[in-house]
Amino acid sequence: MTIKLIRDHGQHYRPRMACLKKVEALVIEMQDPKSGVKSFEQKRNATSIPHVIAGQDITAWITSHMTVDAQEAQALGTMLVAYGFIYPLQDPKTLILRPDGSLYRCQTPYFWPAQKWKAQDTDYAIYLAKRNIRKKGILDQYEQERYRKLHKWLNHKWDFIVNQAKEQTRAGKARMKSDRVVFSYQERAYWIVHRPPPQTHSAMDYGVDRLIDPNAEEVKGEAYTLIWCRVPSVLLIVLLSCSSSLVKHTMTYQSHDPFLTPCLPSNPWQTDDDTYWALNMPDVDLPTKMTVERWSYGFYELLRDPRGRADFRLFLKKEFSGENLAFWEAAEELKWGAASAISEKAETIFKTFLAPGAPCWINIDGRTMGLTVKGLQHPHRHVLDAAQNHIFMLMKKDTFYRYLKSPVYKDIQKKAISPAPHNFTDAQLEQNARNRKPGLYPSVTWQRQQKEKVRTTTLIDIKKLMANKLDRQ
């Protein structure tokens, strides 16, 4: 009887569990008689259990072996217990490592978790049946329920399961009592890991299955790599050192990173005071000094910050060259906008920026203009890419530097706020926490921004028209 899941998407493969091999190596080292964790025999109910290790010894060994501190060692030890490589003797259902005298044993390799196959329901049924046979009523409530469910699902195999359980019990009786006891502990530990009691989780839970088998031979993959490798790769001659550019970027932004330099006036998450966010809103009148400094780091930083872009737009208005930025913005909107609006937007852009005699005619070289106009006959998302890049480079290499030296920028630098750091007392912090409010809904701010945008663009057009008319006269 095959039970087909309603939602069988074809994913049947367990993900690669690269950690298992490493943990196995670690556990083998742990069991080394000379350099591993020291083990002793423990007497229990008239039998003596060999190779028992104490929790504190495990943590001490991990601390010294891997040069970590006690907390990390304990966390790592807990993971070993959670995966079933070490199991506790005294409280088998709680899979954590207690760094005290609690007793543990290393699991036998037969019961180590494997990536390639799951713990089967049939085996679980046999295990529960064995325990049931040994002593009725020994199964916990949740185990009894599962046993009943398995009886229903695996009914067709039930004779086999009961027979196997009986055989295994009989074979067990032939062994020595201490071996039998140890084996029962091992088996119980295995099933606690792979069939966790309710309200606990299994470390073997990995989420969703994969579609492609990670263990399969990658035949197709090889052929593809081959084709790719045969294409001669274009090797760039790297003149700058890439590593030093990464370092430079990090050092430049270090003072802007709230994790490295405290943000002024205070981190809203720490003091529950919204001032920092209010000062950095896109429509704020006066930005902070940090923000203004950041605009000078690169042209894209300036454009990315809405407040910076507004300032740049102001500068361009004074220079009567607002059409470049307007064109760049319009091209961005075309590129990232809805597919249905492309032809309409393309036409508007052509009429406003590219047509001869257009109100906001942009100055690009003849070749690019020719290509763009030709492309606009069949507009697609990337039709303005060439022109947009040209304008962007123009702004970046020329206008941006003029902006940084301009009175507009110097003015805003002077006026920018440098907020003093907050110094809240504990009582004030509590007060802040009580007065916490959710911020404005993003949709509200978005609508506000859209209205503002419409207002500023029409303003430029009208002014430009007026300026043009004045020039011609």
Next chain:
Amino acid sequence: MCDHTFVAITFGPCDSCTLNKPLMNIYLQNEPVNYCSLCVEMMACQGLTQGENLASLKAESEGLKLRLEEERAKLHDVELHQAAEKVEPLGQLVTKARRSLKGHGNKVLCTDWCRDKRRLVSSSQVTEHAVTMPCTWVMACAYAPSGCAIACGGLDNKCSVYPLSLDKNENLSAKKKSVAMHTNYLSACSFTNSDMQILTSSGDGTCALWDVESGQLLQSFHGHSADVLSLDLAPSETGNTFVSGGCDKKANVWDMRSGQNIQSFETHESDINSVKYYPSGDAFATGSDDATCRLYDLRADREVAIYSKESIIFGASSVDFSISGRLLFAGYNDYTINVWDVLKGTRVSILFGHENRVSTVRVSPDGTAFCSGSWDHTLRVRTGRYLSLSDTHTHTHTHTHSLT
């Protein structure tokens, strides 16, 4: 009297791969040969000439890979940690969990911040934040740049966009719009620079760019040979590339315009669970199941740093950079979060607190805090500050482990 039956070898060593297998008797250029079925397939589909077989192709592929590595090594410039020698090392981290969000009844699988820096959307195993989806695992979620919509998807193979409204009682599922359709589970999704386009990656090995309004497929990206687990869009000014990482151990950089795979990096030893661009867009970091995080430089076209430690054995599920790019926050499957110094390559701190796998780590857009979501049903928002070394030395209880 026996009749002369035609004798043919049906099992034995194959003429091309020399393994003992059931054989097919075929004719190659008028010569009778015995190939196993695999070699016949290979030959038929890929035009192998006589003498070539899977083993020889593999050898050739390895040889080419080595040559590519050699060429890359010629461009080898200064190692990252050498270039960062003069940078002051980070001291002790003073961190505090600011919020612990316990609204989910199940494992938290994915989170995303809104651009207003204070809102989060998160998805979980059964229900998603205020919206119930008819599928069990919602593995991907994203906030739209305007903050007016969210996209999510998972085992239902689709990515759906839900417009958000101010009315809390409104039934969001009613306005749902299915945008992306893949042939297998959706592993990650992200809006591009506007609300109108979504980039998705799926378990079927492809990534795709969709138009939200019409649901039309704008571009698809083929090249991974196994499930794609995550993607990230480039923050740079050209904004036309993105990186994706998958179960084939590869991280691929794609051009959104043409759909081509521009660069590929294959140095990980196991599945890549998460990819994230460095703030400048010149590099990206990956977190993988082999318990390492690696930094790849796009201009140097190679891996420049490995963030690993002998005591970190369990895979990294999610990575994110701080605003300056100095810190790399990585969430691991051993319930911890390790914070790495990107430039020096050392671990600066390890954060405990979660009781199950950390499935997602995201830094807020202005860098003031980072949020970690875990399978223990909680989301924790944490802030922190690194004291400079001079401060640390004045304390009597210095934690020297944080500098290893």
